[in-house]
Amino acid sequence: xxxxxxxxxxxxxxxxxxxxxxxxxxxxxxxxxxxxxxxxxxxxxxxxxxxxxxxxxxxxxxxxxxxxxxxxxxxxxxxxxxxxxxxxxxxxxxxxxxxxxxxxxxxxxxxxxxxxxxxxxxxxxxxxxxxxxxxxxxxxxxxxxxxxxxxxxxxxxxxxxxxxxxxxxxxxxxxxxxxxxxxxxxxxxxxxx
Amino acid sequence: xxxxxxxxxxxxxxxxxxxxxxxxxxxxxxxxxxxxxxxxxxxxxxxxxxxxxxxxxxx
Numbered sequence: 001x002x003x004x005x006x007x008x009x010x011x012x013x014x015x016x017x018x019x020x021x022x023x024x025x026x027x028x029x030x031x032x033x034x035x036x037x038x039x040x041x042x043x044x045x046x047x048x049x050x051x052x053x054x055x056x057x058x059x060x061x062x063x064x065x066x067x068x069x070x071x072x073x074x075x076x077x078x079x080x081x082x083x084x085x086x087x088x089x090x091x092x093x094x095x096x097x098x099x100x101x102x103x104x105x106x107x108x109x110x111x112x113x114x115x116x117x118x119x120x121x122x123x124x125x126x127x128x129x130x131x132x133x134x135x136x137x138x139x140x141x142x143x144x145x146x147x148x149x150x151x152x153x154x155x156x157x158x159x160x161x162x163x164x165x166x167x168x169x170x171x172x173x174x175x176x177x178x179x180x181x182x183x184x185x186x187x188x189x190x191x192x193x
Numbered sequence: 194x195x196x197x198x199x200x201x202x203x204x205x206x207x208x209x210x211x212x213x214x215x216x217x218x219x220x221x222x223x224x225x226x227x228x229x230x231x232x233x234x235x236x237x238x239x240x241x242x243x244x245x246x247x248x249x250x251x252x
Contacts, residue, residue: 060238075230076234079230079231079233079234079235080234080235080238082231082235083231084227084228084230084231084232085227085231086223086224086226086227087227088223089227124224126224126225126227126228130221130224130225131225131228134221134222134224134225135225137218137221153211154211154222155222155225155226155229157211157213158211158212158213158218158219158222158223159219159220159221159222159223159224159225159226160222160223160226160227161226162226162229162230166229166230166233169233170229170232170233190228190229190232191228191232193232193235193236193239
């Protein structure tokens with residue numbers, strides 16, 4: 001397990017300022033690219049139980065044994081911990097890394113926590129209604145169902161496109177004998193875990 | 194205006210009205226996909242790891 005390090009970033013970590021400072025603090029060990037998200041300004045605010053849970057999940061993803069995880073695992077760890085960041089959000093949080101950095105750059109638990117906190121803090125979390133209304137757009141007959149085939153196409157062509165494997169996994173058991181998906185039930189299922 | 198608009202497509206069902214270039218539609222899709230991906234990762238973790246602590250909820 002990673003030893004608990006008290007040394008965080010060089011800048012003064014917490015100020016009792018209600019308003020955020022206008023000038024973003026430079027990220028300490030970041031490459032010349034401007035940091036898209038200023039993590040040094042994020043106050044990590046998890047309780048001990050949460051930290052234990054997070055540390056354990058984090059450890060599961062460490063396949064090298066250096067108490068770190070690769071950039072390209074960050075999104076999944078966040079998801080494992082109940083968050084639903086978009087890939088774009090994670091990319092921003094990681095400072096728009098190159099493909100090489102995504103695969104090879106590693107971060108330890110202390111470095112991960114502000115990233116997680118940032119996602120936890122982010123507004124516009126999707127609610128049940130958001131999902132349902134988003135899917136209702138494709139409910140042509142207004143009967144509470146969407147065509148599975150149509151949903152698959154939407155998922156693979158819009159937004160952060162999903163591939164066939166992901167879509168198959170997602171849709172497994174969701175289509176009825178007519179290939180229709182009851183999207184309210186679908187969303188409840190999605191949100192249940 | 195000239196109504197000779199050859200770019201107007203008939204409202205057929207041959208092509209679904211997928212708003213590929215609509216930023217709002219893409220943003221909505223991305224949000225849904227993010228939720229889906231989150232669900233799938235958690236489901237996979239659950240399936241891979243039948244231990245009890247998975248029942249502890251995150252705040």
